[in-house]
Amino acid sequence: MATVVVDVMPKTEILDPQGKAVLGTLPRLGFAGFTDVRQGKRFELTFDGEVTDEVLAQVTELAGTLLSNPVIEDFEVHVEDAR
Amino acid sequence: MKVGVVTFPGTLDDVDASRAVRIGGNEAVALWHGDHDLRGVDAVVLPGGFSYGDYLRCGAISRFSPVMTEVIEAASKGMPVLGICNGFQILCESHLLPGALIRNDHRKFNCVDQRLRIENNTTAWTSAYDAGQEIVVVLKNGEGNFIADEPTLDMLEGEGRVVARYVGDNPNGSRRDIAGITNERGNVVGLMPHPEHAVEALTGPGTDGLGFFTSLAERVFA
Numbered sequence: 001m002a003t004v005v006v007d008v009m010p011k012t013e014i015l016d017p018q019g020k021a022v023l024g025t026l027p028r029l030g031f032a033g034f035t036d037v038r039q040g041k042r043f044e045l046t047f048d049g050e051v052t053d054e055v056l057a058q059v060t061e062l063a064g065t066l067l068s069n070p071v072i073e074d075f076e077v078h079v080e081d082a083r
Numbered sequence: 084m085k086v087g088v089v090t091f092p093g094t095l096d097d098v099d100a101s102r103a104v105r106i107g108g109n110e111a112v113a114l115w116h117g118d119h120d121l122r123g124v125d126a127v128v129l130p131g132g133f134s135y136g137d138y139l140r141c142g143a144i145s146r147f148s149p150v151m152t153e154v155i156e157a158a159s160k161g162m163p164v165l166g167i168c169n170g171f172q173i174l175c176e177s178h179l180l181p182g183a184l185i186r187n188d189h190r191k192f193n194c195v196d197q198r199l200r201i202e203n204n205t206t207a208w209t210s211a212y213d214a215g216q217e218i219v220v221v222l223k224n225g226e227g228n229f230i231a232d233e234p235t236l237d238m239l240e241g242e243g244r245v246v247a248r249y250v251g252d253n254p255n256g257s258r259r260d261i262a263g264i265t266n267e268r269g270n271v272v273g274l275m276p277h278p279e280h281a282v283e284a285l286t287g288p289g290t291d292g293l294g295f296f297t298s299l300a301e302r303v304f305a
Contacts, residue, residue, distance in 0.1 A: 010185075014230065015256070017186040066147065069140055069176065071183040072230065 002051045003080040004059050008068045009040035043067055044080075051079050084109045084299050087124035089154070089170075091116040091145050095132035096167065096279060103279035104128065107296025116148040126163040126207070126299055127154050129170025131223075131277060141184065141226050142172035151177060163207035163299060164271045168224055171263070171273035180264055180273045181239070182231030187224070188256025196288040197222035197276050198250040199262050203243050206269040210301050211294035218291035221280040222254055222262075229257040229264075229275065239264055246272055 010016045016038050023037040043063075047055060059077050068075040086104045088111055090097045101111035112124050116134075121127065135144040145151060151173065158164045158179050166174040174180045187193060198219050201212040212218070231239070236258055239245055247263040255275070263274035278292025 014185065015188060015228070017188060017190045021190055066139070066143065069143065069183055071175075071181075072185060 002047050002049075004045045004047055004051055004056070004077065005080055006043040006045065006059065006063045006067050006075055006077050007040060008043070008063070008073050008075045010038060011072060011074055012038075014072050040073075041067075084125040085112050085123060086110065086296075086299065087112045087114040087121055087127040089114045089116065089127065089129050089150055091132070091134035091148065093133045093136050094130055094169070096130040096277065097132070099277075100128050100130040100167065100279045103282045103292070103296045106282050107293060108300050109296065114150055116145065116150050118150045119153065121150075121153050121157060126165070127157070128279075129154070129164065129166040129173050130279070131168030131170060134169055134173065137169075137226075140172075140176065141169060142174075142176040145169075145173045146176040155179060158266075158271050161268060161270050165208045165295065166271075166273045167277055167279060168227070168275055171275055172226070174271060174273045179271050180266060181235050182229055182264070184226055184275070185228045185230055186226050187228050187254075192223070192225040193227070193254050194221070194223040195254060196220070197254060197262075199247045199276060200250050201247055203246045203265060203269075205243075206246055206265045206272050206298075208272045208295050208298050209246055211298040217250055218294070219281070219288050220276045220278050220292045221287060222276040224255060224275055227255040227257065227275040229255075229261045231258065236261075242267070247274060247276075 019038040063075045086109045088101045104111040172184045201216045204212045204214045244265050246265050249260040249262050265272045278295040281287040281292030
């Protein structure tokens with residue numbers, strides 16, 4: 001079993017209201033010095049078998065169609081070692 | 084005309100949309116997200132709500148439902164399609180319209196009677212209005228902030244594809260006060276405010292929204 005991870009983040013030029021809300025809370029909790037927070041999503045896809053280039057290509061296609069919206073988000077794909 | 088109104092799991096405004104279709108002088112046909120055919124309708128409304136719980140992104144999962152495969156194909160052949168609120172989000176996710184809708188810049192859900200200016204009255208859904216006409220309809224959204232990159236916004240403006248614009252305070256941070264846009268052909272319209280909630284004086288801010296539902300008939304008989 002292997003885990004393929006897809007990290008999705010809002011593009012840097014896109015307003016991230018959720019990140020802004022989190023950022024606004026930090027000073028109230030006494031965390032100083034943080035100038036920005038951006039919030040994304042992490043998908044963990046469990047695959048039964050070896051993660052070949054073909055499997056990675058499938059995940060990349062999935063990440064670019066369903067898991068992220070390329071108009072507002074960027075994504076990265078990587079494989080994590082079996083746990 | 085027969086106008087299909089699609090219900091997805093989590094749709095809220097399908098009943099109001101069907102009622103608006105009937106008051107507008109057309110026949111409403113209920114369509115289900117799992118349908119593989121459009122039951123012979125002449126046009127389709129994608130109503131507001133929270134389809135598939137807004138999971139992943141608003142409209143992201145609905146885009147891949149069986150009925151949307153049919154709607155996307157029919158829209159590309161010229162069938163009129165109106166997406167309201169969540170329907171607008173679905174049209175953007177389907178790439179039938181450019182851009183995307185993200186969370187309101189002020190982070191709050193907004194529910195107001197909203198003044199709009201009809202900028203383009205040549206679409207299948209807005210021909211009952213005068214160009215520049217101002218109307219008041221309900222606006223209610225949490226993720227109604229329309230965004231696109233600058234070249235796309237310039238293209239939409241240059242080609243007259245901004246259908247409606249917010250008048251007064253911008254209620255959600257939408258770029259260039261955009262409330263609705265259309266595709267190149269003018270048959271697909273996405274609109275964040277809700278004209279279907281403004282078709283009867285008793286239950287809305289007036290009847291200014293009715294034009295979206297009478298435009299279809301005007302187009303046919305014109």
